Amino acid sequence: MDGADLIRALLEFIYAQRFRICYHQDAQKKYLKEQQIKKLEEKNNSQEGNDATSDGGEEDDDLRVDEAKVDESRQMDFAKVEKRVRTSCGEDTEKYMLNLDINSAHYDPETRSMREDPLPDADPNDKFYLGDNQYRNSGQALEFKQINIHSWEAFDKGQDIHMQAAPSQAELLYKNFKVAKHNLKTQTKDHGEVWECFYRR
Known part of the structure; x- marks a missing residue:
C-alpha cells in the first residue's frame, strides 16, 4: 500500500465515521422523542383512571398541557411531510475529497482554499465546484x-x-x-x- 492509497483509505474512513455519528445522533433524538411521548401517554392514562374514581375534581393545568403536547406530537408525526434540506453533516462531499489523486488540485487547509479545479476533465455542466480561481476572475x-x-x-x-x-x-x-x-x-x-x-x- 503506497502513500496515495493510505491517504485515500484514511479519508474514506473519516468520511464513514462522520456519517455514522450523524446517523447515531438522529436516531438518538428520535428515540428520546418517542420515550417522552410514551411517558406523557402513561401519565395521561393514569390521571384518567384517578379521575374516574374521584368525586369530579378539576384536572390539573399540567395535565392539560401534557395532553396538548401529546396531541401535537401525534399530529406532527402523521400530518407532517418534511422536505429534506441538505444542512446536516456528511451529506455534501467536501471539495478536497472530490479528487483524491496526489497530482490533483492543491487544498490549503489553513485558508480552506483550493484554487485549481479538482476535476478538470469532468463535464462542466455536472460540476458544482470549479475552484476558487473561477470566482476570482469573474463578476x-x-x-x-x-x-x-x-x-x-x-x-x-x-x-x-x-x-x-x-x-x-x-x-x-x-x-x-x-x-x-x-x-x-x-x-x-x-x-x-x-x-x-x-x-x-
Whole structure:
C-alpha cells in the first residue's frame, strides 16, 4: 500500500465515521422523542383512571398541557411531510475529497482554499465546484481588482487616494477616469476621420 492509497483509505474512513455519528445522533433524538411521548401517554392514562374514581375534581393545568403536547406530537408525526434540506453533516462531499489523486488540485487547509479545479476533465455542466480561481476572475471581483490597480497607480502619480481608507472616492475616481478615457478615444477617432477625409481629396 503506497502513500496515495493510505491517504485515500484514511479519508474514506473519516468520511464513514462522520456519517455514522450523524446517523447515531438522529436516531438518538428520535428515540428520546418517542420515550417522552410514551411517558406523557402513561401519565395521561393514569390521571384518567384517578379521575374516574374521584368525586369530579378539576384536572390539573399540567395535565392539560401534557395532553396538548401529546396531541401535537401525534399530529406532527402523521400530518407532517418534511422536505429534506441538505444542512446536516456528511451529506455534501467536501471539495478536497472530490479528487483524491496526489497530482490533483492543491487544498490549503489553513485558508480552506483550493484554487485549481479538482476535476478538470469532468463535464462542466455536472460540476458544482470549479475552484476558487473561477470566482476570482469573474463578476465584481475583476472590477474590484481594476479599481485597486487604478488607485495604486493614481497614488504613485501624486493623487491623494487610498482604496481601503476611502473606497467610494476611489471608485468615483475610477469611473471618472473611464469616462474621460472613453471621451478621449472618441475624440481621437473623430479627429482621425477628419484628417482621413482631408487626405482623400
